[in-house]
Amino acid sequence: MLVYDWYFSVKAMATIGEPLYRRVRQDIVECELTPGKSFSEAELGRMYNASRTPVREACRRLEHEGLVRIIPFRGYSIAPLSISEFHDLQEMQSIFEPSAAAFAAERASQPELDEMQELATYEYRVNDKSSYRAFLQKNYQLHSLIAQASRNRRLSEVVSNIHVRLMRFFYLGLSFEPYGPTLVTEHISLVEAIRKRDAEEARRMAAEHIRKAVERSGSLLMSAIRFGETVFEVLPEDEISPLVSGTSTRRVQGSAS
Amino acid sequence: MLVYDWYFSVKAMATIGEPLYRRVRQDIVECELTPGKSFSEAELGRMYNASRTPVREACRRLEHEGLVRIIPFRGYSIAPLSISEFHDLQEMQSIFEPSAAAFAAERASQPELDEMQELATYEYRVNDKSSYRAFLQKNYQLHSLIAQASRNRRLSEVVSNIHVRLMRFFYLGLSFEPYGPTLVTEHISLVEAIRKRDAEEARRMAAEHIRKAVERSGSLLMSAIRFGETVFEVLPEDEISPLVSGTSTRRVQGSAS
DNA sequence: CGCGAATAGTCGGTATACCAAATGTTGACG
DNA sequence: CGTCAACATTTGGTATACCGACTATTCGCG
Numbered sequence: 097m098l099v100y101d102w103y104f105s106v107k108a109m110a111t112i113g114e115p116l117y118r119r120v121r122q123d124i125v126e127c128e129l130t131p132g133k134s135f136s137e138a139e140l141g142r143m144y145n146a147s148r149t150p151v152r153e154a155c156r157r158l159e160h161e162g163l164v165r166i167i168p169f170r171g172y173s174i175a176p177l178s179i180s181e182f183h184d185l186q187e188m189q190s191i192f193e194p195s196a197a198a199f200a201a202e203r204a205s206q207p208e209l210d211e212m213q214e215l216a217t218y219e220y221r222v223n224d225k226s227s228y229r230a231f232l233q234k235n236y237q238l239h240s241l242i243a244q245a246s247r248n249r250r251l252s253e254v255v256s257n258i259h260v261r262l263m264r265f266f267y268l269g270l271s272f273e274p275y276g277p278t279l280v281t282e283h284i285s286l287v288e289a290i291r292k293r294d295a296e297e298a299r300r301m302a303a304e305h306i307r308k309a310v311e312r313s314g315s316l317l318m319s320a321i322r323f324g325e326t327v328f329e330v331l332p333e334d335e336i337s338p339l340v341s342g343t344s345t346r347r348v349q350g351s352a353s
Numbered sequence: 354m355l356v357y358d359w360y361f362s363v364k365a366m367a368t369i370g371e372p373l374y375r376r377v378r379q380d381i382v383e384c385e386l387t388p389g390k391s392f393s394e395a396e397l398g399r400m401y402n403a404s405r406t407p408v409r410e411a412c413r414r415l416e417h418e419g420l421v422r423i424i425p426f427r428g429y430s431i432a433p434l435s436i437s438e439f440h441d442l443q444e445m446q447s448i449f450e451p452s453a454a455a456f457a458a459e460r461a462s463q464p465e466l467d468e469m470q471e472l473a474t475y476e477y478r479v480n481d482k483s484s485y486r487a488f489l490q491k492n493y494q495l496h497s498l499i500a501q502a503s504r505n506r507r508l509s510e511v512v513s514n515i516h517v518r519l520m521r522f523f524y525l526g527l528s529f530e531p532y533g534p535t536l537v538t539e540h541i542s543l544v545e546a547i548r549k550r551d552a553e554e555a556r557r558m559a560a561e562h563i564r565k566a567v568e569r570s571g572s573l574l575m576s577a578i579r580f581g582e583t584v585f586e587v588l589p590e591d592e593i594s595p596l597v598s599g600t601s602t603r604r605v606q607g608s609a610s
Numbered sequence: 611c612g613c614g615a616a617t618a619g620t621c622g623g624t625a626t627a628c629c630a631a632a633t634g635t636t637g638a639c640g
Numbered sequence: 641c642g643t644c645a646a647c648a649t650t651t652g653g654t655a656t657a658c659c660g661a662c663t664a665t666t667c668g669c670g
Contacts, residue, residue, distance in 0.1 A: 368622095368623065368624090369623080369624070370623075370624085403624090404624065404625050404626075405624095405625080405626080406623075406624050406625065406626090407623080407624070407625095410623095425631085425632090426630085426631045426632055426633095427631090427632065427633085
């Protein structure tokens with residue numbers, strides 16, 4: 097088992113915060129918790145049977161990951177889904193996934209390669225909702241595993257985060273279902289290249305894969321809008337960037353996450 | 354003023370957590386808090402005159418940013434500096450910064466361009482410690498501003514975080530001082546390209562800039578090791594990756610930050 | 611009737627008491 | 641003398657009470 101949880105690696109650990117965080121995150125990703133919905137600490141605490149402290153902690157983590165928004169002294173809301181966020185996320189993918197794939201080709205371990213193979217060759221039953229959901233998971237795992245195989249932990253973390261955020265769009269209804277088989281094919285050629293240890297080919301395949309994904313989601317969005325089934329709100333990507341100035345020495349400092 | 358703080362945008366806000374977080378972060382970045390040093394919540398609370406709650410919160414955020422490590426039920430430590438971390442960070446730079454520069458060339462606002470100009474042309478007095486420290490700040494601000502100008506917030510956050518982490522190495526003693534003037538020159542050509550709105554040139558300049566930085570730090574590390582002045586510990590990049598499995602459905606899930 | 615100031619209500623921010631996990635220590639027993 | 645179990649200690653994890661920030665509402669005055 098390549099992918100596992102540090103958490104279980106020792107023992108059970110009867111802590112509330114960690115499982116809570118995971119549950120809430122999963123519910124956000126799967127859109128059980130509606131994007132944009134606002135809530136309070138107490139409320140969430142009731143929903144998940146937890147007191148404010150762990151709830152608070154989970155919310156902070158989730159905010160840091162871009163899944164929750166905090167308005168100081170006022171409350172929380174599930175991060176809304178916006179077209180600009182979707183765009184940013186895909187742009188990020190197109191920046192790092194090719195490199196991640198290239199590094200993976202050079203650095204992946206044998207077990208990782210095997211696992212990739214397995215994840216890529218998922219047989220997908222068209223028009224089967226649960227099969228599609230399973231595919232979303234596989235897709236996430238595959239991309240994460242490739243990133244992990246890049247042997248660059250920061251990179252791996254970023255890739256995971258981007259995919260976590262992207263998945264919300266898919267769960268909400270931006271369905272790639274019609275493209276499913278195509279996606280599987282692309283995954284297979286990508287993994288093929290990695291297994292051949294051909295870094296440049298892997299880079300090309302990944303770049304191509306993302307490029308096509310962007311294209312496809314473009315047309316999905318177009319038709320969604322044309323048919324008036326606006327899948328998500330169009331928000332004027334709120335405030336300006338998250339940078340800072342100190343006093344005299346203007347200090348840039350992103351939220352640095 | 355391009356870079357500002359949402360925080361001051363409304364009013365003073367007498368909250369403890371936020372300023373505390375900033376102070377601790379600054380102290381970690383500037384290595385006032387020694388890398389590797391372990392501490393407890395209570396201890397840090399005494400040092401910064403704060404109670405456990407805000408301390409805890411700050412530490413969690415800092416852990417998420419890779420500046421602090423948490424050992425459940427045992428305590429905290431300032432994240433150690435390792436060669437592999439340094440390597441990972443530079444690799445991240447080489448992935449993200451060229452794209453950031455290219456986007457900045459296409460999307461930066463006029464005020465941003467002006468600010469970049471100002472940051473790049475910093476006049477640097479060789480052999481002046483305080484001038485060097487100021488330069489480190491400018492360097493950080495410039496890179497962050499370019500990322501900000503990419504108009505992709507996730508990208509901007511990632512780049513900021515990378516630089517925050519990198520700065521610790523410089524503050525610890527990995528001194529680029531002898532290369533100072535060279536760096537300034539490189540910054541100027543990079544900003545030049547961005548101001549000309551030449552995306553591809555900006556991409557090349559950024560890539561070149563990072564490549565050279567990698568080269569330079571390579572030789573710095575070499576000599577540091579040769580002279581036995583090991584600047585930082587060589588740690589066997591601890592445990593294996595941060596991935597997860599659920600129960601039956603093996604679910605990859607990075608710390609997703 | 612309109613508007614602004616007082617006010618009540620909501621919600622997060624903070625402090626703190628208490629609980630449980632992990633570890634180190636010590637002493638009884640083989 | 642070694643081993644291991646009971647225990648003391650340290651440190652986070654969790655619950656909760658209290659406080660201050662922010663909002664919305666309402667009431668009174670012009």
